[in-house]
Amino acid sequence: MKLRIEECCRRLPVRTRLVIVMTGMGLLVLLLAGVAFWQSSQAVVEQLTRDRMETIERAIRKDLVAALLDDRVENIARINRLLGSFEDVEQARVYDAEGRVRFGYVREGVSASTVQFDPARVGEIDIERGSAIGWRRLTYRERPFGYLVIRFSLARQLAYLERFRWLLFLLLPALFLISLLVAVRLQRAFSAPIEELAGTFRRVQDEGDYSIRLSTRERNEIGTLYEGFNAMLGMMSETRDALAETGSRLQAILASIRDSILVTDCEGRIRYANPAALEFLDRDLSELTDRQVKDVLHLRTGEGEDVTGRLLSEVLEHQRPVSGSEEILFLELDGRQCPVSLSAAPVVQEDRPTGAVLVLRDMHECWSLARELSWQARHDSLTGLINRAEFERQLDLALENVRPSSPHVLLYLDLDQFKVVNDTCGHLAGDDLLRQLASILDKKLRDEDLFARLGGDEFAVLLQSCDLRTAWDIAERLRSAVSKFRFVWDRHTFDLAVSIGMVVIDSPEMTRRDVLAAADMACYAAKDSGRNRIHLYQGSQADSQRHYGEVQWVSRIVQALEKDRFELFMQRIARTVAADERDDALHFEVLVRMRDESGNLIPPGSFLPAAERFGSAPGIDRWVLWHVLERLASWPQDGFAMCAINLSGHTVADPAFLEYVKEAIGTFGVPADRLCFEITETVAVSDLARAREFIEACRDMGCRFALDDFGSGMSSFGYLKNLPVDFLKIDGMFVRDLVNDRIDEAMVRSINEIGHVMGMQTIAEFVETPMTRERLVRMGVDWVQGHAIHVPEPLPSRPGGRVILWPGRRPIP
Structure with a gap:
């Protein structure tokens, strides 16, 4: 009941509350005023009675004293007359000082009442039944003579009191009405601003109009409240506008984000989804709202494990974020698997979790691209075969599982005459040849065999769990397929061949380096044996040690380059018959030696083959060119006529080396026409187009060229007319025994004559005896070089000066 009353009171408007309160207070005040008036009226009656008693006593006091002193009839009659003159006196008695009645008075028509004298009540007044009885002491000049007891009527006082009460009865309702009117007026004054505020609040709430403003002339608390x-409305309007702008911006941002965004509450129910999520999930927002996210998203790993519950538990229960970079998940959508990444984080407001935000990124393109990049990283882009890195990885796995009872076999294939196709028809033809051969050879292999392109025209096949006989049959099929293949390009037809090196892998102690080195040696052995054949590696431990030693030269060469442990030597080239003054000037070839860690001088035949085979020769060539030009820059202009510098095949094939030559010549200012670059016949023939391009570019600067070791292959004559060289250096294998071998003499004579016919000068190497020199002079060879002419010596800083070691300037990289 109490709660109901309190609830009803809470629902009462402020105006009604004010009216009730103020009316109640008015009634209370009137009630208290009535009680006060009633009590005061009693006191007034008592006071009037006392005043009347004193008035009567003063009027008859002397006569009463005289009657007490002399109680003659005349005195008593006089007293009666005086008492009778007071209309309200009804009865009186006079007592002497001892309390004896001396005489009395009773008004006519009034019944006498027995009044007991009690000295203790002197000065008191009793009011009862419309009459008052008073006891007074009679004194005269402060001498007591007796007592007076008077009973008189209170009709006059009671009439006054009655009039006062009627006046109060009429006045109190009037006051109540006045107070009610005042209360209503006051409640209007107080409640009107509050009602106006409440009404404005409702209007703002219903209409959302924050432009409303209240006005008042009040300068008190009401005015402060209005202001x-x-x-507050202004701030709310600004906040609403800011929120609206932020919301619009947020909606635009969420709509522009390509990732799918879902917002859930603490129970995992979806509360929001951006347009990308709706499109990706192919759902309407109404279909997703209030649904459990685990009923919408079904995420699995690549192994098929359902991880939806675990991920949601991490975010919603444990309040831990989930990173999208951890793994690719697969979302089931209409029976298909979509690769996605999931990022999720708890939403915390005021230190209290309120839900989570989930971001799904469609990883189909990235996943496809990653698979494509992964495939490209493991495969050769030209042929589609696996590349060298992947082949080596698979070879490592095979080596881990090798058993003597189940050996593997590695085939190393190197195409013969591939350079001819490239040089004749261009690289497009070479690429097409490799693609066709890769397709043909792949069909000759078993399903379990691993076929790879290692680079250039080199291929490898890993025959797993294969005996030697089967491996040989497969290798022969591959060789035969290449031999039977005819490559046609732009009306050119080419016959091809392949050299195959075979290595049996039957020991778990074999390493990848051992296997590849052995296969490389077997392949070179096949080429040295005449090409177009298969060679089974049966080398000893010493062969492997020797090959490993060649590999070790690479690191030694790199260290020598870093620490400038190379030294330059020179060997003069002499003119057999001087044609002009320049022929008598200094012509020489620059030779290079290397100092080892102990300071010993190492000849070029020990380290240059390894440098050329393993790609370190360009670094040596750059070092030699830079330091030679630096020394020649300090020579006088007529100090030499020609300086010959050897270049390796890798250097000629390096497109950046031409710019290096230009920069070195420009740096030191050595005349280009005094430089002669020597390239071997093998280098020139192996990549004829590139060699010709390099030679022509250097000749345009003024440099000259010599074809070194010419005659080591009779096929050289077919290419000689396409090489714009200035000198032919006859291979020393023909010159060394020229005097004693008629065939060598005929070879030298033929080369010399062909060179002269083509307008080239000839140089004979390895001239070790004066007899050899004389024979060469009679043949008409232009230049001679060898120990019989000049023993190599360090290249000085100046002609005839002492050797100055490299001062520390670094080569241009």
Whole structure:
């Protein structure tokens, strides 16, 4: 009951509350005023009675004293007359000082009442039944003579009191009405601003109009409240506009984000989904709202494990974020698997979790691209075969599982005459040849065999769990397929061949380096044996040690380059018959030696083959060119006529080396026409187009060229007319025994004559005896070089000066 009353009171408007309170207070005040008036009226009656008693006593006091002193009839009659003159006196008695009645008075028509004298009540007044009885002491000049007891009527006082009460009865309702009117007026004054505020609040709430403003002339708390309300509406309007702008921006941002965004509450129910999520999930927002996210998203790993519950538990229960970079998940959508990444984080407001935000990224393109990149990283882009890195990885796995009872076999294939196709028809033809051969050879292999392109025209096949006989049959099929293949390009037809090196892998102690080195040696052995054949590696431990030693030269060469442990030597080239003054000037070839860690001088035949085979020769060539030009820059202009510098095949094939030559010549200012670059016949023939391009570019600067070791292959004559060289250096294998071998003499004579016919000068190497020199002079060879002419010596800083070691300037990289 109490709660109901309190609830009803809470629902009462402020106006009604004010009216009730103020009316109640008015009634209370009137009631208290009535009680006060009633009590005061009693006191007034008592006071009037006392005043009347004193008035009567004063009027008859002397006569009463005289009657007490002399109680003659005349005195008593006089007293009666005086008492009778007071209309309200009904009865009186006079007592002497001892309390004896001396005489009395009773008004006619009034019944006498027995009044007991009690000295203790002197000075008191009793009021009862419309009459008052008073006891007074009679004194004269402060001498007591007796007592007077008077009973008189209170009709006059009671009439006054009755009139006062009627006046109060009429006045109190009037006052109540006045107070009610005042209360209503006051409640209007107080409640009207509050009602106006409440009404404005409802209007703002219903209409959302924050432009409303209240006005008042009040300068009190009401005015402050109105001003605060207007300021609050202004702030709310600004906040609403800011929120609307932020919301619009947020909606635009969420709509522009390509990732799918879902927002859930603490129970995992979806509360929001951006347009990308709706499109990706192919759902309407109404279909997703309030649904459990685990009923919408079904995420699995690549192994098929359902991880939806675990991921949601991490975010919603444990309040831990989930990173999208951890793994690719697969979302089931309409029976298909979509690769996605999931990022999720708890949403915390005021230190209290309120839900989570989930971001799904469609990883189909990235996943496809990653698979494509992964495939490209493991495969050769030209042929589609696995590349060298992947082949080596698979070879490592095979080596881990090798058993003597189940050996593997590695085939190393190197195409013969592939350079001819490239040089004749261009690289497009070479690429097409490799693609066709890769397709043909792949069909000759078993399903379990691993076929790879290692680079250039080199291929490898790993025959797993294969005996030697089967491996040989497969290798022969591959060789035969290449031999039977005819490559046609732009009306050119080419016959091809392949050299195959075979290595049996039957020991778990074999390493990848051992296997590849053995296969490389077997392949070179096949080429040295005449090409177009298969060679089974049966080398000893010493062969492997020797090959490993060649590999070790690479690191030694790199260290020598870094520490400038190379030294330059020179060997003069002499003119057999001087044609002009320049022929008598200094012609020489630059030779290079290497100092080892102990300071010993190492000849070029020990380290240059390894440098050329393993790609370190360009670094040596750059070092030699830079340091030679630096020394020649300090020579006088007529100090030499020609300086010959050897270049390796890798250097000629390096497109950046031409710019290096230009920069070195420009740096030191050595005349280009005094430089002669020597390239071997093998280098020139192996990549004829590149060699010709390099030679022509250097000749345009003024440099000259010599074809070194010419005659080591009779096929050289077919290419000689396409090489714009200035000198032919006859291979020393023909010159060394020229005097004693008629065939060598015929070879030298033929080369010399062909060179002269083509306008080239000839140089004979390895001239070790004066007899050899004389024979060469009679043949008409232009230049001679060898120990019989000049023993190599360190290249000085100046002609005839002492050797100055490299001062520390670094080569241009």
